[in-house]
Amino acid sequence: MIRFPSPRTRRFRVVSLAAAGLLLASVVTAPPSSASVAPQPASAGTVDTTNTIPGVDEIVSSPNLRLITNLPKQAPLDATNSDLAFQGRYAFAGNYNGFVVWDISRPSAPTVVASVFCPGSQNDISVHDDLLFLSTDSPRSDDSCNSTGLPATEKESWEGIKIFDIRDKANPRYIKSVETACGSHTHTLVPAKDNRSVYLYVSSYSPRAEFPDCQPPHDSISIVKVPLKKPTEAAVVATPNLFPDGGYEGVPGEKSATSGCHDITAYPQKDLAAGACMGDGILMDIRDREAPRVINRVRDTTNFAFWHSATFNNAGTKVVFTDELGGGGAATCNETVGPNRGADAIYDITGRGDNRTMVFRSYFKIPRTNADTENCVAHNGSLIPVLGRDIMVQAWYQGGVSVWDFTDSANPKEIAFWERGPISTEAPVGGGSWSAYYYNGYIYSNDIAKGFDVLKLTDWRTWTAELVRYRELNVQTQPRYLGW
Structure with a gap:
């Protein structure tokens, strides 16, 4: 989600932790079970995906994608839901007020293991064995979980990374913080x-002269190194400048200038990363983890407004970038905006080594028209580990959850969808799926307003994904499916 100028708001193997200097976090004891809302049945036949807008909260879907269960948000974590991470039988769900640990061993009946109250939007989240990481991108009075919000102009404010010990999933412990320039809107585990x-x-992004902790120019990322045996020694080790020329200058009110990155997806096994950096899309060599190098850069000055996130195919020969037109708060899935804005852009990666380049092939956008009261735009998704095809699942806020095939880069097509009707038909109300990710046979969606959704995809084109079992999944740390 784009943060607006004022006020400024700002993801595989470890040993046991050295538990030095615990920082206070509030852990809410989980109830014996979590109440679920009985799902409405998926449409039995073909849904008119072009002209029919569902009623308020009405569920529609293709026959091959159905809701298994929904778990509503619970106080105090009843703020905006954000990203997801997975480990074993657990899902970790970010929320602007903290994070929830879900036991998903029974996908049809997830239960809350812990609710950790620790405000700090967006609380972008990742896990690595016994460690959990949260991004804080809103100025806070201090680095504790009892902090209060401050104006971005406040000199003594804090933003950055928080680190938790999650060996005991029911009792996560806050053990370390690392302050970073301009905060941490998102982070990527490498x-x-x-x-x-x-x-x-x-x-992080959007510097301003009046922001003491986020001064322009800000053309860099921060790299935090976390020693696994001594995580409390985590620290910033590099702040590489990715845009020595300043990046894309933008078009005021229409297209974002580059002033940092919004999100980075790493493909560690291929030593590659793709950065979605507001006005630029970049491909990086990350063989030297502390000194990533930009080897190719692309721009779309015709249709893209805000380069938001990236997804590689399994072969590392393609990358999908998303355009978060309207910052996640606007109705862009309509005839007025059209099919090429607020969409995905598919690029083939050609060449080798430092001569690799990204070549545009096509756009993809959900084919359904949404109501003008529904925020809808391309958002977070993940590759589905399918043999011989490039297929991903993706969140589109109130546009719902879409599964689409980009095996033919020039002719992508949707193969499944699921969505709720608008929250309101009277006035715009923000909501919908923030992140929709495939994990061990199911699709999990963190809905901004409605809570935690579990969906089941049943399609002949994706059955081979059922053979893949993750031990851990941070989507922005893209895994390779060996033999695929």
């Missing part, structure tokens, strides 16, 4: 080559 550390590539 394992070190020797597996003794992990790196967090911290993305």
Whole structure:
């Protein structure tokens, strides 16, 4: 989600932690079970995806994608839901007020293991064995979970990374914070080559002269190194400048200028990363984890307004970038905006080594018209581990959840969808799926307003994904499916 100028708001193997200097976090004891809302049945036949707008909260879907269960948000974590991470039988769900640990061993009946109250939008989240990381991108009075919000102009405010010990999933412990320039809107977990550390590539943006902790120019990312045996020694080790020329200058009110990155997806096994950096899309060589190098850069000055996120195909020969037109708060899935704005852009990666380039092939956008009261735009998704095809699932806010095939880069097509009707038909109300990710046989969606959704995809084109089982999944740390 784009943050607006004022007020400024600002993801595989470890040993046991050295528990030095605990920082206070409030853990809300989980209830014995979590109440679920009985799902409405998926449409039995073909849904008119072009001209029919569902009624308020009415569920419509293609026959091959159905809701298994929905778990509403619970206080105090009843603020905006954000990103998701997974480990074993657990899902970790970010929320602007903290995070929830879900036991998803029974996908049809997830239960709350812990609710951790620790405000700090967006609380972008990742996990690595016994560690959990949260991004704070709103100025806070201090680095504790009892902090209060401050104006971005306040000199003594704090923003950055928070680190938790999650060996006991029912009682996460806050153990370390690391302050980063301009905060941490998102972060990407990149394992070190020797597996003794992990790196967090911290993305942040939108500097202003009146922001003491976010001064222009801000053309860099922060790299936090976390020693796995001593996570309390985590620290910023580099702030590489990715845009020495300043990046895209933008068009005021229409297209974002580059002033940092919004999100980075790393493909560690291929030493590649793709950065979605507001006005630019970049491809990076990350062989040296502390010194990533930009090897190719692309722009779309015709249709893209805000380069938001990226997804590689399994072969590492394609990358999908998303355009978050309207910052996630606007109705852009309508005839007025059309099919090429607020969409995905598919690029083929050609060449080798430093001669790799990204070549545009096509756009993809959901084919349904949404109501003008529904915020809808391309948002977070993940590759589905399918043999021989490039298929991903993706969140579109109130546009719902879409599964689409980009095996033919020039001719992508949707193969499944699920969505709720508008929250309101009277006035715009923000909501919908923030992140929709495939994990061990199911699709999990963190809905901004409606809570935690579990969906089941049943399609002949994706059955081979059922053979893949993750031990851990941070979507922005893209795994490779060996033999695929």
